[in-house]
Amino acid sequence: MRKIKHGKMAGGCSDACCLKLEGLNVRLEGEEILEDVSFHLHCGEIAALIGPNGAGKSTLFRSILGQLPYGGNITFSPAGGPAIRLADGTVTGGSRPLIGYVPQSPSFDRGDPVSVLDFFTAATARWPVWLPIPEKYRERCRSSLARVHGEDLLDRAMGALSGGQLQRVLLALALEPVPHILILDEPLSGVDIEGEHQLLEMLDELRTKYDLSILLSTHDFATLGQFADKVILLNKKVLKSGPPEEILSSPEFYETFHLRVGKGGER
Numbered sequence: 570m571r572k573i574k575h576g577k578m579a580g581g582c583s584d585a586c587c588l589k590l591e592g593l594n595v596r597l598e599g600e601e602i603l604e605d606v607s608f609h610l611h612c613g614e615i616a617a618l619i620g621p622n623g624a625g626k627s628t629l630f631r632s633i634l635g636q637l638p639y640g641g642n643i644t645f646s647p648a649g650g651p652a653i654r655l656a657d658g659t660v661t662g663g664s665r666p667l668i669g670y671v672p673q674s675p676s677f678d679r680g681d682p683v684s685v686l687d688f689f690t691a692a693t694a695r696w697p698v699w700l701p702i703p704e705k706y707r708e709r710c711r712s713s714l715a716r717v718h719g720e721d722l723l724d725r726a727m728g729a730l731s732g733g734q735l736q737r738v739l740l741a742l743a744l745e746p747v748p749h750i751l752i753l754d755e756p757l758s759g760v761d762i763e764g765e766h767q768l769l770e771m772l773d774e775l776r777t778k779y780d781l782s783i784l785l786s787t788h789d790f791a792t793l794g795q796f797a798d799k800v801i802l803l804n805k806k807v808l809k810s811g812p813p814e815e816i817l818s819s820p821e822f823y824e825t826f827h828l829r830v831g832k833g834g835e836r
């Protein structure tokens with residue numbers, strides 16, 4: 570696999586495509602799930618969120634998506650800023666950027682007859698899928714799938730897709746329209762090595778093409794150095810953040826995942 574290029578870092582970023590979390594706190598059913606979480610995500614930057622099971626990664630995403638109440642600040646752009654031009658040329662009113670979200674892979678019954686086109690049309694258009702799908706929706710779906718090199722998946726049954734193909738369809742949906750920020754919850758789980766390489770290459774292509782900020786969670790530490798500009802180690806709090814090599818060799822990483830440090834400090 571070629572070494573994926575790292576994107577632009579903080580220096581070239583405008584506030585409008587920068588996600589800032591400052592002192593984020595989330596309590597659910599009386600329990601503190603996230604405590605004083607702060608970090609920035611810049612244009613064209615890929616940040617990987619890592620942490621053990623129950624660390625609060627999905628909770629963090631749901632807070633950013635506005636699905637959970639939280640304390641602290643999540644800002645996307647200057648308050649009252651101008652309308653924002655999206656990467657695909659459309660303009661959205663107000664100063665709140667669009668966020669694309671790819672959830673942890675839903676499962677589909679192998680025998681389910683719902684096609685990718687049916688699924689896409691149901692999600693993007695108010696069109697009853699039991700009626701023949703008009704050509705304009707077919708074309709829209711085809712061009713959305715083209716963003717992820719998945720045109721050939723148009724008429725495939727959702728239940729018959731491989732893990733990597735399903736991720737590609739969900740990614741195409743999250744890019745309709747092309748957002749400012751893309752969030753993916755464990756996109757590499759259930760994807761084979763080939764699919765993993767294709768997905769990471771695609772994310773790199775998308776962030777370069779659209780100057781997209783990408784935040785994803787993963788338990789796959791082996792590939793972090795190939796695609797992430799920044800790794801955020803989370804366990805209720807941000808324990809450490811920085812370049813992959815710095816995080817993966819830190820005492821915080823080893824302690825969090827109960828990894829042993831050998832004699833003389835070698836790992």
Ligand SMILES: Nc1ncnc2c1ncn2[C@@H]1O[C@H](COP(=O)(O)OP(=O)(O)OP(=O)(O)O)[C@@H](O)[C@H]1O
Nearest residue numbers: 597598600602620621622623624625626627628629
């Ligand atoms: N709606 C809820 N009410 C109460 N507690 C919740 C709720 N949702 C999540 N939690 C708790 O919040 C904590 C963090 O969960 P979360 O799903 O965010 O972790 P995660 O880091 O995404 O875990 P994993 O890697 O296993 O997916 C867990 O202890 C979980 O039980």
